[in-house]
Amino acid sequence: MRAFFRRVAAMAIKETTHISRDKQVIYMALGMPVVLLLLFGYAISFDLDLLPMGLLDRDNTPESRSLIQAMTASDAFEITKHLDDPNQLHEYFKNGELKTGLIIEPGYSKSLKRNETATAQLVLDGTDGTTAGIALGYAAGVAQAQNLRNMEKLGLMAELPIQARVRALYNPSMDSSKFIVPGLIAMILAIMATLLTAITVAREWELGSMEQLFSTPVGRLEILLGKLIPYIVIGIVQVLLVITIGSILFDIPVKGPLYLLFGTSFLFLACTMGQGLFISVLTKAQMVSTQAAMISTLVPTILLSGFMFPIENMPWPLQALSYIVPARYFIDSLRGILLKGNGFSVLWPDILALGIISLVILAASTARFKRRLD
Amino acid sequence: MNEPLSISVHELTKRFGDFTAVDRVSFEVRRGEIFGYLGANGAGKSTTIRMLCGLLSPSSGAARVADTDIFQKPEEVKRHIGYMSQKFSLYMDLRVEENLEFFGGAFGMWGKKLKKRAEYLLDRVELLDHAQMLTGRMPGGWRQRLALACAMLHEPEILFLDEPTSGVDPRSRRNFWRLIRELADEGTTVFVTTHYMDEAEYCDRVGLMVAGRLPALDTPSELKKTWVPGRMFMVRGIDSTRALSLKRRDEILAVESFGTGYHVQTSDEVSSPGDMGKMLQMDKREQVEIEEVEASLEDVFLRVIASFHKDNTSQEDS
Numbered sequence: 033m034r035a036f037f038r039r040v041a042a043m044a045i046k047e048t049t050h051i052s053r054d055k056q057v058i059y060m061a062l063g064m065p066v067v068l069l070l071l072f073g074y075a076i077s078f079d080l081d082l083l084p085m086g087l088l089d090r091d092n093t094p095e096s097r098s099l100i101q102a103m104t105a106s107d108a109f110e111i112t113k114h115l116d117d118p119n120q121l122h123e124y125f126k127n128g129e130l131k132t133g134l135i136i137e138p139g140y141s142k143s144l145k146r147n148e149t150a151t152a153q154l155v156l157d158g159t160d161g162t163t164a165g166i167a168l169g170y171a172a173g174v175a176q177a178q179n180l181r182n183m184e185k186l187g188l189m190a191e192l193p194i195q196a197r198v199r200a201l202y203n204p205s206m207d208s209s210k211f212i213v214p215g216l217i218a219m220i221l222a223i224m225a226t227l228l229t230a231i232t233v234a235r236e237w238e239l240g241s242m243e244q245l246f247s248t249p250v251g252r253l254e255i256l257l258g259k260l261i262p263y264i265v266i267g268i269v270q271v272l273l274v275i276t277i278g279s280i281l282f283d284i285p286v287k288g289p290l291y292l293l294f295g296t297s298f299l300f301l302a303c304t305m306g307q308g309l310f311i312s313v314l315t316k317a318q319m320v321s322t323q324a325a326m327i328s329t330l331v332p333t334i335l336l337s338g339f340m341f342p343i344e345n346m347p348w349p350l351q352a353l354s355y356i357v358p359a360r361y362f363i364d365s366l367r368g369i370l371l372k373g374n375g376f377s378v379l380w381p382d383i384l385a386l387g388i389i390s391l392v393i394l395a396a397s398t399a400r401f402k403r404r405l406d
Numbered sequence: 407m408n409e410p411l412s413i414s415v416h417e418l419t420k421r422f423g424d425f426t427a428v429d430r431v432s433f434e435v436r437r438g439e440i441f442g443y444l445g446a447n448g449a450g451k452s453t454t455i456r457m458l459c460g461l462l463s464p465s466s467g468a469a470r471v472a473d474t475d476i477f478q479k480p481e482e483v484k485r486h487i488g489y490m491s492q493k494f495s496l497y498m499d500l501r502v503e504e505n506l507e508f509f510g511g512a513f514g515m516w517g518k519k520l521k522k523r524a525e526y527l528l529d530r531v532e533l534l535d536h537a538q539m540l541t542g543r544m545p546g547g548w549r550q551r552l553a554l555a556c557a558m559l560h561e562p563e564i565l566f567l568d569e570p571t572s573g574v575d576p577r578s579r580r581n582f583w584r585l586i587r588e589l590a591d592e593g594t595t596v597f598v599t600t601h602y603m604d605e606a607e608y609c610d611r612v613g614l615m616v617a618g619r620l621p622a623l624d625t626p627s628e629l630k631k632t633w634v635p636g637r638m639f640m641v642r643g644i645d646s647t648r649a650l651s652l653k654r655r656d657e658i659l660a661v662e663s664f665g666t667g668y669h670v671q672t673s674d675e676v677s678s679p680g681d682m683g684k685m686l687q688m689d690k691r692e693q694v695e696i697e698e699v700e701a702s703l704e705d706v707f708l709r710v711i712a713s714f715h716k717d718n719t720s721q722e723d724s
């Protein structure tokens with residue numbers, strides 16, 4: 033057992049020395065996460081910035097103007113056209129000049145005053161599904177706020193629908209970067225981790241040093257663990273870096289306990305790096321394994337993790353597939369830890385799942401890693 | 407020759423698919439012996455070594471290395487042997503001492519003991535002053551010596567060196583071989599492959615490998631006696647017609663072009679350069695140079711290959 037740890041330590045020290053001598057790896061490990069975070073954090077913002085809106089106000093009362101003001105106050109919508117006829121919207125949607133239209137029918141203020149349901153129509157260009165969905169969410173939020181204000185004016189207190197509360201609770205300004213950054217952290221870690229580790233075993237094969245290693249009593253698990261340890265340390269540094277930058281630039285809070293943040297990050301890194309090692313063990317060539325690593329991490333982490341598309345809305349085969357995507361559990365627990373302040377009692381299923389996946393992948397790599405040349 | 411056996415190999419065979427890389431090879435190596443393994447490219451030298459080091463699984467036959475069956479306990483074998491692979495495979499981006507420390511750790515060595523052993527070996531391979539150097543910055547000869555030191559960290563009983571001197575300048579090669587001789591004298595068994603015929607002369611015994619087979623195996627001098635009997639003269643200054651005309655005589659066993667002249671092999675009756683000169687019927691104006699030489703292993707190797715191919719074709723004919 034002592035010899036086991038010595039050999040793992042020897043591997044880990046050696047690997048650390050490789051990393052410390054290779055400027056490229058260091059730049060990639062510490063620079064890329066920052067670049068990716070900035071790039072994606074600003075580019076995939078789901079916030080609507082001044083979506084062009086056509087307006088047709090047939091009521092034209094203080095109440096209707098108050099609604100219009102509420103809609104445009106949020107920076108989400110900007111009135112760029114005043115319409116005479118609702119049908120004009122079709123033209124404008126087609127040529128892309130407008131994305132939304134707000135139509136207030138006559139009688140809006142009267143209904144409000146009589147405490148009946150007052151309707152205003154929000155028309156959306158549904159071809160851009162994501163934008164439309166988010167616009168709808170905004171509008172609903174605005175309408176609700178407006179509702180509340182109106183009711184207060186009338187001296188009424190009413191319970192709002194629960195659903196509406198949940199929506200805005202953890203993200204009061206409906207600021208999408210709070211949802212995206214945890215997903216981004218997962219994506220960045222996954223890409224970096226898989227890439228870094230995908231190369232290391234393959235490199236030993238290409239250099240011929242694997243043959244020399246095999247002539248020593250170093251075991252497969254010892255080689256794999258020794259290679260993993262330094263990269264996991266790098267990964268934890270990456271987590272710190274990304275979360276620090278995330279909280280400075282995107283106001284990401286860290287409400288939950290730090291030990292859970294690092295614990296889940298550690299397990300997630302073990303999963304993704306294990307995946308990288310597995311690929312490296314299978315392909316034995318750096319070029320191939322880099323490409324395989326990119327595809328096999330990027331695609332599921334973006335598409336099947338709940339990062340961009342809610343898992344509940346997927347067809348069932350994809351839902352089933354998402355259960356083996358480590359990012360699914362990691363993003364869920366990151367959102368829980370960062371935004372909601374969840375503790376272990378809530379997050380243990382995610383942690384358990386990550387633990388199981390990392391063990392399985394490490395076992396699979398060890399099993400596929402032949403200590404022979406033929 | 408009553409040293410115990412270090413390696414014993416019986417009918418060892420390795421097939422890759424339909425191709426037989428090593429074909430029923432048998433030999434024994436005693437403790438402290440330098441056993442040279444010669445052969446052309448692709449003859450099967452590295453494949454043999456890899457099997458004996460527990461790196462490749464043999465297809466059939468039997469072999470024991472350091473009293474351990476390589477079929478049953480390939481991992482156990484690794485504790486007793488040091489291996490230097492044909493392709494230089496230390497880490498170029500590590501310093502000399504870092505390479506030593508890593509491979510020591512790989513053998514489960516640690517702390518003071520490892521440090522002392524590394525220092526001792528660096529001293530022996532004359533790299534003590536360069537312990538801090540990056541391996542990739544060293545010339546080839548130094549790297550080979552470092553690789554040898556790495557293979558010896560755990561005090562192996564047997565060293566397997568696969569073309570340790572390829573691509574190294576002649577002076578470094580001589581130094582390297584002196585070191586190997588010292589190690590063997592101290593009791594380490596050395597199994598070494600090479601392309602260089604002159605190096606084979608340093609070996610206690612030499613096996614000649616041709617196309618996976620091992621048709622000749624003996625000490626260098628016995629090999630010469632068996633394969634190149636009689637005497638050998640180096641003749642310079644004659645043209646090819648003259649050289650070929652020699653072949654018709656009974657005392658002349660063979661004439662082969664060699665370097666700037668001809669190697670003429672004769673029976674023992676031709677006992678001096680003078681006898682040789684008479685046979686050439688030189689006239690005075692001719693500038694012919696005759697000198698008795700010892701047959702080289704290269705001569706042996708050419709004979710072995712020639713007879714091997716003759717045997718094979720006759721087998722195919724029948």
Ligand SMILES: Nc1ncnc2c1ncn2[C@@H]1O[C@H](COP(=O)(O)OP(=O)(O)OP(=O)(O)O)[C@@H](O)[C@H]1O
Nearest residue numbers: 406422427445446447448449450451452453454492
């Ligand atoms: N893993 C393998 N799979 C298939 N064929 C192989 C494998 N390893 C070696 N060979 C073949 O076996 C033959 C013997 O190879 P080997 O490396 O043992 O030769 P060698 O005598 O060491 O030659 P060299 O002087 O070039 O190193 C070659 O024809 C080689 O192509």
Ligand SMILES: [Mg+2]
Nearest residue numbers: 451452453492
């Ligand atoms: Mg070889």
